[in-house]
Amino acid sequence: MNIALLGYGRMGxxxxxxxxxxxxxxxxxxxNANDEFDFTNTDVAIDFSIPTAAVSNIKKxxxxxxxxxxxxxxxxxxxxxxxxxxxxxNGTFLYASNFSLGVNIFFEINKKLSExxxxxxxxxxxMEEIHHTKKLDAPSGTAITLAEQIIExxxxxxxxxxxxxxxxxxxxxxxxxxxxxxxxxxxxxxxDSISIKHTAHSRQGFALGAVVAAEWIKDKKGVYTMRDVLxxxx
Numbered sequence: 545m546n547i548a549l550l551g552y553g554r555m556g557x558x559x560x561x562x563x564x565x566x567x568x569x570x571x572x573x574x575x576n577a578n579d580e581f582d583f584t585n586t587d588v589a590i591d592f593s594i595p596t597a598a599v600s601n602i603k604k605x606x607x608x609x610x611x612x613x614x615x616x617x618x619x620x621x622x623x624x625x626x627x628x629x630x631x632x633x634n635g636t637f638l639y640a641s642n643f644s645l646g647v648n649i650f651f652e653i654n655k656k657l658s659e660x661x662x663x664x665x666x667x668x669x670x671m672e673e674i675h676h677t678k679k680l681d682a683p684s685g686t687a688i689t690l691a692e693q694i695i696e697x698x699x700x701x702x703x704x705x706x707x708x709x710x711x712x713x714x715x716x717x718x719x720x721x722x723x724x725x726x727x728x729x730x731x732x733x734x735x736d737s738i739s740i741k742h743t744a745h746s747r748q749g750f751a752l753g754a755v756v757a758a759e760w761i762k763d764k765k766g767v768y769t770m771r772d773v774l775x776x777x778x
Contacts, residue, residue: 545568545569545587545588545758545759545762546568546569546570546571546585546586546587546588547559547563547568547569547570547571547586547587547588547589547590547755547758548570548571548572548573548574548583548586548588548589548590548605548610549570549572549573549574549589549590549592550572550574550589550590550591550592550593550597550601550602550605550612551574551575551591551592551593551594551597551601551616552573552574552575553592554678554747555592555615555747555750555751556573556590556592558747558748558750558751559590559592559751559754559755560573561751562748562751562752562754562755563755563758566755566759568755571583571584571585571586571587572586572589574593574601576597577597577600581604581608583604583605583608583610586608586610587610587611587762588610588611588612588613588758588761588762589601589605589610589611589612589613590612590613590614590615590754590755590758591605591612591613591614591615591616592614592615592616592754593616594616594618594680595616595617595618595619595680595681596619597616598614598616598618598619599619599622599625599626601614602614602626602629602637603626603629606629606630606633606635606637607633609633609635611635611636611637611638611761611762611763611764612635612636612637612638613637613638613639613640613643613754613757613758613761614637614638614639614640615639615640615641615642615643615750615754617641617681617684617685617688618680618681618685620685620688623639626639627767630767631767634765635765636761636764636765636766636767636768637767637768638757638761638767638768638769638770638772638773639769640753640757640769640770641684641685641686641688641689642684642685642686642689642725642750642753643750643751643752643753643754643756643757643770644725644742644744644749644750644752644753645749645752645753645756645774646742646744646749647686647727647742647744647749648753648770648771648774648776649774650727650740650742651689651690651693652776653740654690654693654694654729654740655693655696655697657729657731657738657740658693658694658696658697658698659697661698661731661738662697662698662699666733666734666735667731667732667733667738668731668732668733669694669698669700669713669729669730669731669732670708670713670714670715670716670729670730670732671683671687671690671691671703671713671714671715671716671727671728671729671730672715672716672718672726672727672728672730673686673687673715673716673717673718673725673726673727673728674718674719674720674723674725674726675717675718675719675720675723675724675725675726676719676720676721676722676723676724677719677720677721679719682705682717682719683703683705683715683717684717684725684727686725686727687703687715687717687727688703690727690729691703691713691715694713694729695713699711700712700713703715705717724744724745724746724747724750725742725743725744725750726741726742726743726744727741727742728740728741728742729741753770756773757770757773760772760773761773
C-alpha cells in the first residue's frame with residue numbers, strides 16, 4: 545500500500561517506520577502547507593499535522609479521491625464541515641482523537657463505567673491528562689472524547705479546565721517533557737474512589753493504530769471511526 549504522510553513531525557516519522565516495517569511504501573511526505581501535494585500512486589493519506597493545516601490537508605486528499613485518516617486534534621469545530629465535504633465528494637474519511645488500540649479499548653471501558661456510575665449517588669468525577677510540552681492543544685483530544693462520553697451518560701453538562709461548577713467535569717491538563725500520553729478518570733465519594741487509567745509508554749502504539757486504520761480503510765467509501773476498525777459493536 546502507498547501511504548501519503550500529511551505532517552512529517554515526530555508522529556509522521558513514527559508512522560513511516562511502522563508502515564515500512566509492515567511492507568508499505570511512503571508515496572508523499574508533507575512537512576508544511578507550501579509543499580506540493582502530489583497524490584500520484586497514493587492509496588491512503590494519513591494526517592498528523594497541526595490544527596491550522598488539518599482541514600486543508602484533509603480536503604486536498606478528498607479532492608484527489610484519496611481516502612484519508614486524521615489524528616490531528618484542535619480543529620474539531622470544523623468536523624461536521626469536513627464530514628459534509630467528504631460525503632459531497634463521495635470520499636472516505638476516518639478521524640480518531642487517539643489511534644492507539646489500547647486507548648480505544650479504554651474508551652469503551654470509560655463509557656461502561658460512566659453508565660454504571662450514573663446509577664449511584666455521592667460520586668463526583670475528575671480527569672487528568674499528561675502530555676509532552678510540544679503538544680499544541682489542551683486538553684488533549686483523547687481527554688475531550690473521554691469527557692464527552694461521560695457527559696453523554698450522566699448529568700454533567702460540559703468539561704472545563706477551570707474551577708468546575710457542580711455540573712462540569714474538571715480536566716487537569718499537564719505538560720511535562722517526554723510524556724507520550726497519560727489519561728486518568730477518577731470518581732470520588734466520601735467512602736471511596738474509583739479510577740481507570742491509560743498510560744502510553746511510547747508513540748509506537750499511536751503509529752501502529754494509524755497504520756492499521758489505513759490498511760482497513762483502503763478501498764472503502766464513507767465516514768468511519770476506530771470502532772469500525774476494531775469491530776466494536778457493543
